Amino acid sequence: DAGVIQSPRHEVTEMGQEVTLRCKPISGHDYLFWYRQTMMRGLELLIYFNNNVPIDDSGMPEDRFSAKMPNASFSTLKIQPSEPRDSAVYFCASSAGQGTNYEQYFGPGTRLTVT
Amino acid sequence: GESVGLHLPTLSVQEGDNSIINCAYSNSASDYFIWYKQESGKGPQFIIDIRSNMDKRQGQRVTVLLNKTVKHLSLQIAATQPGDSAVYFCAENRGDTDKLIFGTGTRLQVFP
Numbered sequence: 563d564a565g566v567i568q569s570p571r572h573e574v575t576e577m578g579q580e581v582t583l584r585c586k587p588i589s590g591h592d593y594l595f596w597y598r599q600t601m602m603r604g605l606e607l608l609i610y611f612n613n614n615v616p617i618d619d620s621g622m623p624e625d626r627f628s629a630k631m632p633n634a635s636f637s638t639l640k641i642q643p644s645e646p647r648d649s650a651v652y653f654c655a656s657s658a659g660q661g662t663n664y665e666q667y668f669g670p671g672t673r674l675t676v677t
Numbered sequence: 678g679e680s681v682g683l684h685l686p687t688l689s690v691q692e693g694d695n696s697i698i699n700c701a702y703s704n705s706a707s708d709y710f711i712w713y714k715q716e717s718g719k720g721p722q723f724i725i726d727i728r729s730n731m732d733k734r735q736g737q738r739v740t741v742l743l744n745k746t747v748k749h750l751s752l753q754i755a756a757t758q759p760g761d762s763a764v765y766f767c768a769e770n771r772g773d774t775d776k777l778i779f780g781t782g783t784r785l786q787v788f789p
Contacts, residue, residue: 605779664770668720
């Protein structure tokens with residue numbers, strides 16, 4: 563398996579523009595997590611899905627952020643409009659199942675810079 | 678104004694020495710713990726995990742110790758190598774959700 567795939571790896575955009583980050587989880591994994599990592603706040607969970615359904619979005623900073631998972635092999639995180647303070651590395655992670663094993667497999671991340 | 682980032686504790690060790698990275702957790706109901714390693718420019722990678730019904734678990738060159746009495750977790754790396762240089766995160770699952778709660782991390786620097 564190729565692991566969790568994220569695209570793009572780097573994104574530079576201007577304030578006010580829409581940004582869409584993409585994630586392909588590991589095949590067969592039922593859980594998908596979106597994280598944001600910054601020097602200020604460390605690694606923060608934004609939202610997670612189970613079987614394509616959003617379970618907990620309490621970490622989503624504000625209405626400018628939205629996430630979807632239209633099918634088991636694809637998820638997007640959208641920021642509209644983007645602001646400089648959204649600059650961070652965004653990670654997607656997937657997990658096979660909970661209850662006995664909470665191990666999450668992380669993608670390489672998308673480094674977002676908003677100018 | 679000047680921004681202030683998280684202050685990551687840093688552990689500096691000489692190549693070949695053993696390293697011990699510590700982590701305190703807050704929730705006594707947590708029943709699963711995991712250590713991740715994050716190298717520069719990469720996503721966190723799984724190292725080892727442990728359930729609350731155990732107090733020790735060993736992997737290849739790594740050992741995790743769990744002390745539930747004082748809510749403390751440690752990661753021991755034997756014969757530390759330059760490739761071990763990274764930020765190490767502990768994370769816990771609190772049993773009532775499917776989330777992992779991550780600590781702030783410890784930077785391990787290995788010098789020759």
